[in-house]
Amino acid sequence: MGKTKTLLIDYAEPMKRKEIQAFYQSLIKLNESKQSAADVYFHKNKNLLINAYYEYEEVQIMNYQTQKRELLAQKELWSKKICGGCGSKLRLVDSSYGKFWGCPGFRDKSAEHITFPTNYGEIFASRYKNVKVRINAHWATDIIRMTNSSKDLKAAQLVRLYGEEGMGDLRKKYGYKSTLKSISGYVTAKKNSFREEIEITNALSEFFPKSKTQLGIRYRLKDEYEKVAIIDFVLSDDQVVYLIEIKRRIYDIQIEQLELYFALMDYIMKEADDDRDCKGLFMVYSEETYGFTIDEKYIAFESVRNKASKLALKSIFNKNAEIMGR
Ligand SMILES: [Zn+2]
Known part of the structure; x- marks a missing residue:
C-alpha cells in the first residue's frame, strides 16, 4: 500500500442493528422531504419549466425537419444527376475504386461538388426511414440545467411532475425507452449488488464463524x-480481521473507500485493545470485467468461490489484500 493517507478521527463506534435500520429509515424520510421540496419548486416555477419543455421539444422537431429537408434535397439532385455545388450535370465515373457519379467541374475549388455512390437510392431510402426526432436520454437533466434548477430538482422528479401536468415523457413520445427506466437504472444495479453480496457472503462465511455483513x-x-459508513462484509478469526468491500465491476473500485473503512476499524480495534491484524480487500463479482487493468489489487470472486478450506481462502486474501495490516 504505502499511499494510505492519515485520517484524523474524532470518534468511531460500531452501530447496533436497530441503529442501522433507523439510519436507513432516515434516508427514506430525507428522500420524501426532498420530493415535496421539488413539488413546491416546480409549482412556483411552473411557467418557466413548462415553456422549457415545449422549447426543448420544438428544437428537436426542427432538427428532425431540417434533416429530412436536407435528405430530400440530396435525393432531388440524385434523381436529376446534378451537382449541388456548381449545377453541372453529373457523369458516371469508372475509377480504380469502382464506379460512382461525380461532377466534371471537381477541379474548381470555389464550389463544393457532389459525388454519389451508384447505390445512393438505397442509401437514401434507409437514411430517410431512420430520421427520427432525437430525444437525448438526459433530456430532463438538460432542461434542469437550462432553467438553472439543478439545486431544486432531480431528473426523475421533473419527469414525474411533468407527467402530473399531462406532459408526457419526451423519450416515450418519440419511441424511445422511457426516461424513468433509464434514470432508475441504478436502483436495479443496487438490487443486483445485494444479490451478489449475499452470494459472496454465503460462500465465504462458512469458514469464518465470526462474520458480519x-x-x-x-x-x-x-x-x-x-457520518455513517457501512462496510459490506467483515470476516475474522483469532488472528486477523478482513474488511471486504464488494464491487460488481473492477472499475467501481475506489481505494479511498477502503482506506476510510480501514482507518475506522483500526480506531475501533485500538479502543477495544484488540491487537489482531486487519486487512482491507476488494472482491469483484462480475467476471466480464476482470480483464480491465487497474492499479489496485482485488480478488475475483471466481477464484475463491469453490475454495474448500479456510487456509486456501486466507492465502488468497493475504496475497491480494489492498491494505496490508496495521
Ligand atoms: Zn460540381
Missing part, C-alpha cells in the same frame, strides 16, 4: 459532520 460505523472526522 453490513457493519455500520458511526464516526466523525476532524472538522466534519458525523
